[in-house]
Amino acid sequence: SAVISQKPSRDICQRGTSLTIQCQVDSQVTMMFWYRQQPGQSLTLIATANQGSEATYESGFVIDKFPISRPNLTFSTLTVSNMSPEDSSIYLCSAPGGGGSTDTQYFGPGTRLTVL
Amino acid sequence: AQSVTQPDIHITVSEGASLELRCNYSYGATPYLFWYVQSPGQGLQLLLKYFSGDTLVQGIKGFEAEFKRSQSSFNLRKPSVHWSDAAEYFCAVGAPDRGSTLGRLYFGRGTQLTVWP
Numbered sequence: 151s152a153v154i155s156q157k158p159s160r161d162i163c164q165r166g167t168s169l170t171i172q173c174q175v176d177s178q179v180t181m182m183f184w185y186r187q188q189p190g191q192s193l194t195l196i197a198t199a200n201q202g203s204e205a206t207y208e209s210g211f212v213i214d215k216f217p218i219s220r221p222n223l224t225f226s227t228l229t230v231s232n233m234s235p236e237d238s239s240i241y242l243c244s245a246p247g248g249g250g251s252t253d254t255q256y257f258g259p260g261t262r263l264t265v266l
Numbered sequence: 267a268q269s270v271t272q273p274d275i276h277i278t279v280s281e282g283a284s285l286e287l288r289c290n291y292s293y294g295a296t297p298y299l300f301w302y303v304q305s306p307g308q309g310l311q312l313l314l315k316y317f318s319g320d321t322l323v324q325g326i327k328g329f330e331a332e333f334k335r336s337q338s339s340f341n342l343r344k345p346s347v348h349w350s351d352a353a354e355y356f357c358a359v360g361a362p363d364r365g366s367t368l369g370r371l372y373f374g375r376g377t378q379l380t381v382w383p
Contacts, residue, residue, distance in 0.1 A: 151312075181363065183370055192356065192375040193310075242309060244371075252367040253298065253317060255360070259309040 152177055152247045154258035162264045163233055170229045171261045173243035178223035180246075183255070184216070187240040196241075199226045233265045268293050270357050272374035279347050280382045287342040287377050289357035298368060299340040300358040301331055304376075310356065316340065327351070352381045 153176040163169050173182060181200060185193040196216055197207045205218040219227045230237050240260045246252040271290045279285055291297060298317050302310040314325025321333040331342045340357060354376045363369025 180367060181369070193371075193373045195370050198370060244310075246368045253362070254312060254315055255300070255358075255368055255371055256312065257302075257310040262307075 151254070152179070152245055152256040154243060154245060154256055156241075156243060156258040156261050158261055159259065160262040160264075162266060164266055165234055167233055168229055168231045169233065169263060170227050171241055171243075173226045173228070173258055175224045175245045179252075180223070182220065182226045183244045184218065184226070184228045185242045185244065187242060187260070189238070193242065196228070199228075230263065233263075235265045238263055238265045268359065268372045270359050270372050270374035272355075272357055272377050274377045275375070276378045276380065278380040278382060281349050282346050285342075285344045285347045285351070285379070287355050287357075287379070289340045289342065289374060290338050291340065291357070291359045291372075292338065293359050293361070293372075295361045297359045298361055299331075299333060300360070300371065301325065301329070301340075301342045302356045302358060303327075303353045304356065305353045313342070313355075347379075347381055349381045349383060352379055354378050 155174045157172045184196040187193050195208050196211045197205045199205045199218050199220040201220050201223050217229045240262050242260045244255045244257045247254045269292045300315045301313040304310050313329050314323050316323045316333045324330050329344050356376045357374040358371040360371040
């Protein structure tokens, strides 16, 4: 299975600021995914981060608000820009398992964001 | 359109009782099916998965799930619940995106499990 870490684990931010969340996978993966989990809700896909190409955003999410970087096959960042209280959520990254097993998604521990 | 339905938002069971969490899906291709568990303040942990073959799959922590194609269901079961099983359970569906690599997942809204001592 893949081991995925995220930083920070949680943060409290002021309205109008930006936060960059880092996601590190312990093996090389072609795709990484960023999900948002609003309070009491399920997971919603924000975007797919592909190494060497632009991220693919889901309907309702735009690059200006959630810019994503994918500089190599083990790392990605998600920035939440110009934050508002509505952005308060848990942000999770995921990737297909490493070690030759790419048929399962593994998740990082999440970043709990509170916007005041 | 792809979708996952977990009809039960909240289930309460007594410790030692049996458990069944329901999941129905709508998916155009042959689905890959998953159950994840999320404890408070934690990320998602994979309980079990189904791709093909035996429709009854065993997972970690004594959980099992049965795939029923005719009913588009993938219900999670456990014969005897422990207090530590209290958590949120998510059913998810996906499919390979590039070759055999799994693409994005579609999640149900989750079922919150409370266990009475």
